[in-house]
Amino acid sequence: MQNTQADASARDAEQAWRKAKQLEQALIELLQQALPASGLCTVGKPLTEQQKRGESRQALCCSLPLLQKKKRKDTIVAFLDFQxxxxxxxxxxxxxxxxxxxxGPVLHIAHWTCEFSFDYDAYVGFPATGWQPWVNQAGRLLRWEDSESPFGDEWTYSLRLDALSADEGLLRQVVLQPVLALLEGAxxxxxxxxxLPGLIRYVDVPAADGLQDLRVQT
Structure with a gap:
């Protein structure tokens, strides 16, 4: 009985990982095409990593360098990251x-001036006390001011993974359109x-030493 349960858990984990990889590829293909088409920037080679605990694959992240011309050369000015x-x-x-x-499983989308990296502790990880000072705007968008990006403040928002699929129409609605709007200052x-399907709402909660943490509003 125990072996049967373990086998079922392993199959479920493998299926969830395959779906995550399919979503990752669909997002990369969409963003690589649509961001340059918007006229805001071109896009460099995706940078990807995986987060593991032992043999268990827990997360993946991808960072797309956003490029603009400076002195006739393509220069990285920011990153569009997702996790x-x-x-x-x-x-x-x-x-x-x-x-x-x-x-539960989530997709985080971010405009940062650095790439996501599990190895270098540059990713969305909780508790959120280590990310401060962020501003929680309308319970749905975390902003960091004083960004050097030409697209303004750094930001992150989150979506429930169970509301998503690799369908291009859905990904345009929940990722591409919000990303373009935010990069343009909306x-x-x-x-x-x-x-917005799957949108996660956050609330601030007090933490130790006068800091603030984030919890999902349910």
């Missing part, structure tokens, strides 16, 4: 007190409307 977390510290928690409970409410 698919099935388990581990990339999964946010719900519950306004205590350690909370893991919310507000959180404009770029990420309440009805």
């Amino acid at each position: 698919i977390s099935l388990a581990g510290d990339g999964v946010p928690r719900r519950g306004l007190s205590g350690e909370g409970e893991p919310f 507000s959180a409410e404009q770029a990420l409307p309440d009805e």
